[in-house]
Amino acid sequence: MNRVGLLSCIIAPPLLTAITNIKASMNKIFLISILLIEIITASAKGIKIQELSGFPSQEDGISYGVSACFAGIIGNRLIMAGGCNFPNKPAAEGGTKRYYKGIYACTIKKSHHLDWKLIGFLPEEAAYGISITTKDGIICIGGKNNRHSLTSVFVVHLVNDKAVITTLPSLPYPIDNSTGCKSSKNIFIYGAGQICKMNLSQIDKGWTIFDKFERQRYQPISGILDGKMTIWGGFLPKSQNDTARLCLDGFTFGGKITKRTIPVDERKESIALSGSASVQYGWNKIFAIGGVCKDIFLIEFNHPNSTYLRHPIAWYRFNPHILLFDRNKWKILGTSKLTARAGASLAIKKRNIYVIGGEVKPGIRTASVLKISY
Numbered sequence: 001m002n003r004v005g006l007l008s009c010i011i012a013p014p015l016l017t018a019i020t021n022i023k024a025s026m027n028k029i030f031l032i033s034i035l036l037i038e039i040i041t042a043s044a045k046g047i048k049i050q051e052l053s054g055f056p057s058q059e060d061g062i063s064y065g066v067s068a069c070f071a072g073i074i075g076n077r078l079i080m081a082g083g084c085n086f087p088n089k090p091a092a093e094g095g096t097k098r099y100y101k102g103i104y105a106c107t108i109k110k111s112h113h114l115d116w117k118l119i120g121f122l123p124e125e126a127a128y129g130i131s132i133t134t135k136d137g138i139i140c141i142g143g144k145n146n147r148h149s150l151t152s153v154f155v156v157h158l159v160n161d162k163a164v165i166t167t168l169p170s171l172p173y174p175i176d177n178s179t180g181c182k183s184s185k186n187i188f189i190y191g192a193g194q195i196c197k198m199n200l201s202q203i204d205k206g207w208t209i210f211d212k213f214e215r216q217r218y219q220p221i222s223g224i225l226d227g228k229m230t231i232w233g234g235f236l237p238k239s240q241n242d243t244a245r246l247c248l249d250g251f252t253f254g255g256k257i258t259k260r261t262i263p264v265d266e267r268k269e270s271i272a273l274s275g276s277a278s279v280q281y282g283w284n285k286i287f288a289i290g291g292v293c294k295d296i297f298l299i300e301f302n303h304p305n306s307t308y309l310r311h312p313i314a315w316y317r318f319n320p321h322i323l324l325f326d327r328n329k330w331k332i333l334g335t336s337k338l339t340a341r342a343g344a345s346l347a348i349k350k351r352n353i354y355v356i357g358g359e360v361k362p363g364i365r366t367a368s369v370l371k372i373s374y
Contacts, residue, residue, distance in 0.1 A: 047322060047334045047374040054114035055357075055367035056080070056104045061087030065367030066100060066357045067343035068127040068177075072138035073354075074158045077105045078114070078347060079138055080356050081156065081163075084127035084145075091363025092309035099125035099145040103156060103163040108349065114369060120163025126150060130180035131345065132187055134200075139168070141189060142175035149174035169206035172196065179222040181229055181280060188229035192216050195229060195253055211253045215239075219343075220247070221278035223286030223325070228254035232262065233273030233291070237301065244301030246272045246294045263288075263323050263330035270294070271319055271330075275342035279353060286325040287346070287353055287374075289339040293317035300362075313361045318342055322372065338370055 057063040066083025073079065081103040089095030103120040122140070129143025129150065137157040143150045151171040157164045175191030182188070186197045188210070195211040213231070220234030232250035236242070248270045250260035263271040276291030296316055300308045320340040322333045344358030355370040 047372060049334070049336055049338055050112060050371045050373075051338060052112050052114050052369045052371055054106070054116060055369065056102065056116040056118070058104075058116075058118040059100050059102045061085065061098055062100050062102065063367060065365035066127070067359050067365055068129075068143075069100075069345050069357060070122075070126070070129055070131040070138065070140045070143075070156075071345035071347045071354075071356050072131050072133035072156075073108070073347045073349045074105075074133075074137060074156075076108050076349075077158060078108055078349075078354055079103065079105050079156065079158075080116075080345065081138075081140065082122055082126040082129070082143065083345075083357060085365040086363055090309075095363070097146065099127050101125040105158065105161075105163075117161075119158070119161060120156075120165070123152060123154070123165065124150075128176040130175070130178065130189060131347075132180055132182045133347070134182065137166075139187065141180055141187075142171055142178070142191065144174075144176035149176045151175075168203060169198070172207055172209070177218045178216075179220050179231065179234075179278075181222045181224050183224045183227045183229075185227075188222070188224075190217075190220065190222060190229070190231055197229075213251070213253070213257075217247055219275045221273050221276050221286075221288055223278055223280050225252050225260075225284050225286075225325075228252050230260060230286075232260065232288075233276060235274045235297070235301075244298055246274050246292075246297060248272055248294070260325075261329050263321070263325075263332070265321060265332070271321060271323070272297070276319065277344045277346045277355070277358070279346040279348045281324065281348065281353075281374075284326070287348070288323045288325070289319075289321075289346070289355060289372075290341045290344050290358060291319040292342055293319065309362055311361070313364075316361045318360070324374075333374060338368070339372075341366060 069083030070081040084099045086095040101122040104116045105119045106114040106116045125145040126143035130141040132139040137155040153168040155166045178191040180189035193216045196207045197210045217234030222231045230252040236245045238244040252258040272294035278288040281287040318340040341358035345356045347354045353372045
């Protein structure tokens with residue numbers, strides 16, 4: 001008889017059950033303690049992070065969590081739409097990416113639970129588009145699915161608890177995995193190495209090409225500084241003549257191009273804002289979380305390896321820093337494993353930022369929704 005079997009004989013079954021229950025309880029206490037330490041650490045720097053329960057389940061597969069959905073807030077409703085994941089088989093095992101078209105809403109309450117309702121559908125399945133919240137609704141721009149990249153632009157309104165879609169002028173070319181933002185007068189989008197804008201008071205005139213900027217950067221972030229579009233990060237894919245490159249720099253466009261500072265961590269190492277998520281946080285302030293680790297990310301793009309998708313989450317070292325661009329520089333508000341994700345979507349209501357989904361490692365989505373208060 002081995003030692004485990006001998007121990008089972010010596011210790012009475014009720015006592016074994018009690019020991020097992022105590023061990024399970026201690027594990028739960030340990031995990032809760034880790035989460036509380038993260039929340040307390042963040043709160044000490046002026047922010048509070050809450051993980052909320054509840055995620056849409058009305059479309060087959062969506063409950064696993066999605067990346068790159070459209071998101072915003074209408075009144076007291078948090079809205080998400082579309083997104084994508086690998087519900088049947090992981091990407092590491094050759095799974096097929098699935099795109100969604102449901103539009104979901106939940107009422108923002110003090111409760112930590114989100115009760116999502118299916119309120120309508122996008123014109124077609126979509127993810128990797130641009131969401132911009134206005135007083136009239138959420139503008140959804142571009143994106144892609146398994147068939148094609150999109151030029152569509154439309155507004156999602158909320159009427160009698162149902163989504164109503166109003167079509168706006170289409171883009172001059174398809175855009176996905178890009179970025180956009182809104183000033184008081186214009187919507188700006190960056191894609192295909194160009195910046196387009198649409199005047200909100202002259203929507204019927206559609207989009208005009210406003211500026212050009214090198215070859216296409218994918219998955220950058222953006223915001224408005226002094227009424228002008230500012231872009232940080234993103235990556236340039238591998239081409240026939242160049243290796244893949246993560247972009248660390250930031251620029252403001254409109255007349256003279258102004259170079260902006262980039263975020264650095266506690267070791268003064270540059271933080272790459274690629275696959276990150278951002279949202280305007282008042283005048284000349286931009287809030288950002290997540291994104292890939294520049295060193296790990298480039299391994300796959302320049303030296304593809306069949307084992308790249310099979311590492312544990314910690315190996316990918318997604319960015320855990322919660323960032324704010326304020327007074328012409330980036331600062332770290334806090335650090336949390338909860339925000340170390342790529343492809344998340346952000347929505348803001350006053351001083352509360354909602355973080356929806358994303359992936360915790362390449363191909364593995366999360367159904368976690370966070371509320372960050374600052």
